[in-house]
Amino acid sequence: MAVIEVTGLTKRFKEVEAVKGVDLTVYEGEVFGFLGPNGAGKTTTISMLCTILKPDGGQGQVAGYDLWLEKDKVRQNIGLVFQDPTLDRNLTAYENLWFHALIYGIPARERRERIEMVLKMVELYERKDSLVQTFSGGMKRRLEIARGLLHHPKILFLDEPTVGLDPQTRVHIWEYIHKIRKEKGITIFLTTHYMDEAENCDRIAVIDQGKIIALDTPDNLKQMVGNNIVYINSPEAAGIVTFIKEKFNLEAKIVKNQVVVEVKEAETFIPALLRELPFPVTAVSIKKPTLDDVFLKLTGREIRDEVGENHRTPGFSRRRRWR
Numbered sequence: 001m002a003v004i005e006v007t008g009l010t011k012r013f014k015e016v017e018a019v020k021g022v023d024l025t026v027y028e029g030e031v032f033g034f035l036g037p038n039g040a041g042k043t044t045t046i047s048m049l050c051t052i053l054k055p056d057g058g059q060g061q062v063a064g065y066d067l068w069l070e071k072d073k074v075r076q077n078i079g080l081v082f083q084d085p086t087l088d089r090n091l092t093a094y095e096n097l098w099f100h101a102l103i104y105g106i107p108a109r110e111r112r113e114r115i116e117m118v119l120k121m122v123e124l125y126e127r128k129d130s131l132v133q134t135f136s137g138g139m140k141r142r143l144e145i146a147r148g149l150l151h152h153p154k155i156l157f158l159d160e161p162t163v164g165l166d167p168q169t170r171v172h173i174w175e176y177i178h179k180i181r182k183e184k185g186i187t188i189f190l191t192t193h194y195m196d197e198a199e200n201c202d203r204i205a206v207i208d209q210g211k212i213i214a215l216d217t218p219d220n221l222k223q224m225v226g227n228n229i230v231y232i233n234s235p236e237a238a239g240i241v242t243f244i245k246e247k248f249n250l251e252a253k254i255v256k257n258q259v260v261v262e263v264k265e266a267e268t269f270i271p272a273l274l275r276e277l278p279f280p281v282t283a284v285s286i287k288k289p290t291l292d293d294v295f296l297k298l299t300g301r302e303i304r305d306e307v308g309e310n311h312r313t314p315g316f317s318r319r320r321r322w323r
C-alpha cells in the first residue's frame with residue numbers, strides 16, 4: 001500500500017528552481033532513501049512532503065491524507081527529524097519528550113509510558129534525567145529520533161540523519177532505523193548524501209538538480225551500470241583465458257599477471273568456473289559497481305564526498321558537498 005504518492009511536485013525560490021516536478025510513490029514499511037548531492041532539492045522535497053513548505057505545484061497524499069487539503073492530518077501522522085538539531089539543550093531528555101507529548105496532545109495517562117518506551121528503544125532510558133547539553137552528537141540524534149516516534153507516526157522523515165556523526169555512531173543510527181522499521185512496521189523516508197549509507201535503503205530515488213533521475217533498489221541501480229569484474233590469480237593464466245572463452249564465451253584478459261573478466265553475476269560465475277577449471281587457482285576477487293558509479297553514469301559527474309564528517313553549520317552558506 002502506498003503511504004506517499006505525489007506527482008508533479010515543484011518549488012521555486014526566486015530564480016532557483018529547487019524542485020522540478022517530482023513524482024514519487026513510497027510503500028508502507030519501506031526504508032526509502034532520497035539520495036543526491038548538496039543543493040539537489042532533498043530538503044525542499046522533504047519539507048513539502050511534511051507540509052512545512054508549500055509547493056508551487058503538484059498534488060498527492062502523505063500518510064493517507066491530501067497534501068493540500070488535510071495538512072493537519074498529515075502532520076499528526078508523520079514524525080520528522082530535521083537536519084539541524086531542535087532539542088532544548090537546557091531541558092533533560094525526558095523533559096524534551098514531555099514537551100513534545102504535550103504539543104501533540106498525547107493523553108496525560110499515556111505520556112509516561114510512551115516516553116519511557118521510545119527512550120528504551122534508542123537506549124537512552126538510563127540518561128533520561130540528564131540535560132541534553134551533556135549529550136554527544138549521536139545521543140542527541142537518537143533522542144530526536146525517539147521524539148519523532150512519540151506520537152506513533154505512520155511515516156518517520158529523517159533529513160540527513162547521520163550527517164556530522166562519527167562512522168561508528170552512523171552505524172548505530174542505522175541499527176536503530178532498521179529496528180524501528182522492524183518493531184513498529186513504519187515507513188522511513190530519509191535523505192542522505194552518503195552513497196554507502198544509501199545501500200541500507202530498500203529503494204532509492206536519486207535526485208539531481210531538482211529532478212529524480214533514477215528510482216530503484218540499490219542492487220538494480222548498480223546492475224544498470226554494468227557488470228561485475230572477476231580477478232583470478234593462477235600460474236596458468238593463459239590457459240584460464242582460453243578455458244573461459246571456450247566454456248563461457250567470455251573475453252578474459254591478462255592484466256598484471258591476473259586474469260580479468262567481466263561477468264553479469266560473479267556469484268554464479270565463480271562457482272561454475274571453479275567446478276570445471278582444470279588449472280590451479282591461488283586467489284579470486286571481485287569488484288562490483290557502487291552507487292558512486294551509478295551517479296557518475298547518470299550525471300557524468302564524479303562523486304566525491306568533500307564534507308567528510310563535517311556538519312553544515314546552521315545558517316552557514318551552502319557549500320557543495322559533491323562535485
Ligand SMILES: Nc1ncnc2c1ncn2[C@@H]1O[C@H](COP(=O)(O)OP(=O)(O)OP(=O)(O)O)[C@@H](O)[C@H]1O
Nearest residue numbers: 013016018036037038039040041042043044045318
Ligand atoms: N529558502 C530558500 N531560499 C532560496 N533558495 C533556497 C532556499 N532553500 C533552498 N534553496 C535552494 O534550492 C536548492 C535546493 O536546496 P535543498 O536544500 O533542497 O537541497 P538539498 O539537496 O537538501 O541539499 P543539502 O544537502 O544542502 O540540504 C538549492 O539551490 C538551494 O540553494
